[in-house]
Amino acid sequence: MASWKEIDTHAKEWTKTAGKRLRESFKETLNISTKSNRNDLVTNMDKETEEFFITKIKENYPDHRILGEEGMGEGVTDLNGIVWIIDPIDGTMNFIHQQRNFAISIGIYENGVGKIGLIYDVVHDELYHAVKGQGAYMNDVKLQELEPVALSDMILSLNATWVTENKRIDPAILSKLVKDIRGTRSYGSAAIELAYTAAGRVDGYISLRLAPWDVAGGAVLVEEVGGLVTDLRGKPLDLVNGGSVFACRPVLHEEVLKKYLADY
Numbered sequence: 001m002a003s004w005k006e007i008d009t010h011a012k013e014w015t016k017t018a019g020k021r022l023r024e025s026f027k028e029t030l031n032i033s034t035k036s037n038r039n040d041l042v043t044n045m046d047k048e049t050e051e052f053f054i055t056k057i058k059e060n061y062p063d064h065r066i067l068g069e070e071g072m073g074e075g076v077t078d079l080n081g082i083v084w085i086i087d088p089i090d091g092t093m094n095f096i097h098q099q100r101n102f103a104i105s106i107g108i109y110e111n112g113v114g115k116i117g118l119i120y121d122v123v124h125d126e127l128y129h130a131v132k133g134q135g136a137y138m139n140d141v142k143l144q145e146l147e148p149v150a151l152s153d154m155i156l157s158l159n160a161t162w163v164t165e166n167k168r169i170d171p172a173i174l175s176k177l178v179k180d181i182r183g184t185r186s187y188g189s190a191a192i193e194l195a196y197t198a199a200g201r202v203d204g205y206i207s208l209r210l211a212p213w214d215v216a217g218g219a220v221l222v223e224e225v226g227g228l229v230t231d232l233r234g235k236p237l238d239l240v241n242g243g244s245v246f247a248c249r250p251v252l253h254e255e256v257l258k259k260y261l262a263d264y
């Protein structure tokens, strides 16, 4: 079996190469189409990037499986063995409209346990990277262990969808939390929001609906620096079907679950 060190080196190298290609693609005309609705966008570069990873993984690790957003990995319904969970572009809307604030996100899991997390903020050239048990880094800078902060000082990454009328949560629940904390931010890329949680740039991130590839890489990063990543009921994430996500600094995670999410 290939060593984790080799897998890690490959994952980083391929991510950097794919990121460079994404930056170069700004000069070209994108081919944009929609998926489930008119705001659910996908481009030729989402597909090309996913294909690039699939080709590399299959060439080097034919026994590894792949769960990718654009569906070019085979149907994965469990996390047995080694599974690469890939979002080739997280923040496609930003990629199209802003040409920034999007990321490549990769989580490599072995029998359901996150071993490697990689989030590459392509335009800022910030590679967030963690190997389970070996610490987390932003480029070559080691990320500090997350310390608790007071709820009144909390900056929460949150999409406004969840404090307006929606199908998944009573907006009153998160409105109350938003009123009690210092402030909110919304970057439009779950992967970047999780990387920022790991780096302490925000204190937590909440979403009511994420897919496995949105969160697989970020969960490894946040947990590696002592943060907690669960669903909004405090249960472990479902990395096959997706669901809600609450990533946060220690202690504060428990406080928010108890005081604000008990009624959810």
Ligand code: IPD
Pocket: 069, 087, 089, 090, 091, 092, 093, 159, 187, 188, 189, 190, 191, 207, 209, 210, 214
């Ligand atoms: C989306 C982004 C966005 C989140 C959506 C995701 P995509 O991923 O992470 O921030 O709010 O739920 O679907 O489609 O750009 O890869």
Ligand code: CA
Pocket: 040, 041, 069, 092
């Ligand atoms: Ca998408």
Ligand code: CA
Pocket: 069, 087, 089, 090, 091, 190, 213, 214
């Ligand atoms: Ca995504």
Ligand code: CA
Pocket: 046, 069, 087, 088, 089, 090, 091, 092
């Ligand atoms: Ca995507």
